[in-house]
Amino acid sequence: MNASRRTALFSVAASAALALSLTACQSGEGTKAEGAPAPVAKNTASAAASAPAAAATTTGTDTGTHTGAGTATAVGTAHKSDSGSAGAKKGTTTPLCRAQDIKVSSERQDGPPYTHIILTARNTSSHRCEMAGFPHIQFLEGHKQDVPSVAKSKPAVPTVLSPGDPAFVLVKLSDGGVHEDNEVVNAFQLILEGDSTVIAVDSSAGGGLAVDPAKTLTGYWTTELRNGADDF
DSSP: OHHHHHHHHHHHHHHHHHHHHHHHHHHHHHHHHHTTTHHHHHHHHHHHHHHHHHHHHHHHHHHHHHHHHHHHHHHHHHHHHHHHHHHHHHHOOOOBOOGGGEEEEEEEESOSSOOEEEEEEEEOSSSOEEOOSOOEEEOBTTBOSOOOBOGGGOOSSOOEEOTTOEEEEEEEOOSSSOOTTOEEESEEEEEOTTOOOOEEEEOOGGGOEEEOTTTOEEOOOBSSOOTTTTOO
């Protein structure tokens, strides 16, 4: 009887030990199951690690955007400034000299015989102006045609006068000597390019000018008389 009870108790103890072992195994698997979120933590760590990179990327993009905007603004301003400058240069024009802006005088050149005169037009205004083209001269009332111009005397650049500056023109009167076609001129008239106002020029000094209408020629207005270009 005692042997049977001991056997039964041993069986119960063995069963209990087996149950405890199984419980322990199950408990260990439970621990592993609780450790399952570890991959999630790993993913979280990866997300956290990538977050600075994303932030850096965003910051870089943002910086690049501002830098680009700044560059565009700078270039745009420079371009606008250049355009403004260009527009100012193109829009700034020098007005033509008018009769009211200048004073014209004449002077005999060389001689005798006096075959040429020099006309001087001085800017008496308070602003710059351009002496364009050549003077449209008429020496005689009976000869209404303007004195022909000499193309080779045309200057390469516009003749612009500041206040007080002079411009010059060489004018041929005749081939010289006493000729039946010569007429004495004590005064003559001219008009400027772009202005219809008649300017009277006194030429009575020295007994007047001997003019042959068929031989007269005029040069263009220049800032100085040039050898060669004004010889005619």
